[in-house]
Amino acid sequence: MSRAYSDMTLPIEKVFRDPVHNYIHVEHQVILDLIDSKEFQRLRRIKQLGTTSFTFHGAEHSRFSHSLGVYEITRRICNIFKRNFPIEDNPENGWDDSERLVALCAALLHDIGHGPYSHTFENIFDTNHEELTTAIMTSPESEVYQILARVEADFPEKVASVIAKTYPNQQVVQMISSQIDADRMDYLLRDAYFTGTEYGTFDLTRILRVIRPDKHGIAFQMSGMHAVEDYIVSRYQMYMQVYFHPVSRGMEVILDHLLKYGKKLYAKQPDYFERTSILLVPFLNGRFTLSDYLKLDDGVLNSYFTLWSEYDDPILSDLAKRFLNRKPFKSVTFDASTKEVLPVLKEIIAKVGFNAEVYTAVNSSYDLPYDFYRPEQEKFRTQIELIQKDGTLIELAQASDLVAALAGQGHGDQRFYFPKEMLGQADTPAITLFEDDLTYFNSYIKNGAIQLTKN
Structure with a gap:
């Protein structure tokens, strides 16, 4: 048989x-x-960090390599759980290795x-990568x-229910999606490596040493608290220094406005896009299928941008x-007290000759490095639990002052983006x-921020 x-x-x-990870080990035919x-x-043809490579030139890695990395960390966790915490020895909190493959x-x-x-593409064309992930897994037409x-x-x-967080075994769900999961652990280490920064590095070996299965999901031994702290701080630093870098966001604003303007122009001049950008047309007219979606990658869009x-x-x-030529918009920070100046700046930009709707943007980037457990909210984050000596669990922020x-508050800033020419650094006669x-x-504008009082 x-x-x-x-x-x-x-x-x-x-x-x-x-x-x-040095080596990624594949043991199963599936x-x-x-x-x-x-x-x-x-996924080889889709960058993991989108426009970040315009700032950190080494960030050319793909979602393919990241996905392999998440698989490898998950494989290691399964091995640790099977060896040290099998359900046969601990029916209440142990790991059932029949869950490994899912x-x-x-x-x-x-x-x-x-x-x-x-994420830029999603915002404009109303796609949702998690819903499309589920669709790819459950569509009989896909090879997956x-x-x-x-x-x-x-x-x-x-498998799709794990992504949707409805799978009954929370150990499996939290392994893939929680505030300290295989996904986040890989992208922090991988993004730090390829951006050439040290912000995202943390002691993965130690975290895997202290990770434990629990009847409610995943927990960590108290002796490993400092390694978990290091992970939280690394995540915070990567967001502040890399993911929220103002130049990367400036390029993302241009990409966002380019696609939005293309979508608007399509309504008036469909023939041009049907000649030059045929694979994008189903998204410009809002009638795309899963098959249409799977034909797109970064290279397809870049080719169309060259024609545009x-x-x-x-x-x-x-x-x-x-x-295409890396000419990002410049930016300045603003807050509630200086927000009132934005209409004035837009008026000046329009007077100079730019379409203020297209050539300006407000970009707010905030992240929660760690959030408390908030069960009253419709979408709450699973808290990180530490196992104390007596076997009881304590939430991380209650044990760690750091x-x-x-915890519990967003970190980031709000920026107003505009053409660099407005700083008087352009040699275009029409601008001067x-x-x-x-x-x-x-x-x-002073020191990278909007001020209320003019010089």
Whole structure:
């Protein structure tokens, strides 16, 4: 009798050489088949950090490599749980290793629904990467579904429910999605490596040493509290120094406005886009299918942007050139007391000759490094639990003064973005004619922030 697909292990494990984890070990045939599927291979063509590579030039890594990394951390956790905390020894809090395959598949596929320039694209075309991840897993037309269904008829739905956080085993769910999960641990280490920064580094080995299964999900031994603290601080620093970098956000604003303007222009000039940007048309007209979505990647959009840069619409052409040639908008911070100046600045920008709607933006970027447990909210974050000597659990912020100082409040800033030409650094004659207006504009800006009183 042939072995069940779910039990099929490779004669010799497959390994992927990885700069973060050294080796990524593939032991199951189903995992190798999923990696080889066309939907997963598409992730090679989508950058993990979108426009961040315009600031940190090494950040060219893909969602493919990140997804492999999340799988590898999850595999290591399963091994630790099986060896040290099997359910046979601890029926209440132990790990049932029959959950391994659903955990590994969910870890590998958790980002498969991401599209080109993920979050910017989502905001404009009303896509949702988590919903599309589920759709890819559960659509009979996808290779991913066909592979998963060979394990069990309902296995695609099981894996999808982990992503939706409805899977009954919370150990599996929290392994993939919580405030300290395989996803976050990999992207912090991987993004730090490829951006050439040290902010995101933390002691993964120590965290895996103290991680424990619990009947309610995942917990950590009290002796590892400082390693968990280090992880929280690293996440905070990566957001402040890398993910929220003002130049990366300036490029994201240009990308956002380029796609928005393209969508608006399509309503007036559909023939042009149907000639030059055929794979984007279903999104411009709002009638896309899953098949349409899976044809897109970063390279497809960049190719279209190259064509748009030569079009005779001056705004579409200019925005495309700014994006392709890394000409980010400049920015200044503002707060509640200086927000009233924004309409004045927009008026000056319009007077100089820019379309203020297209060439300005307000960008707010905030993140919670760690949040308390808030069960009263519809969407709350799972708290990090520490196991005390007597076996009881304590929430991390109650045990750590350091985490308590960061918890429960957003960190970040609000920025007003505008063309660099407004600083008087452009040599375009049409701009220099407005020297008095540029001086007036700059009188409101000092040390990277808006001020109420002019110089």
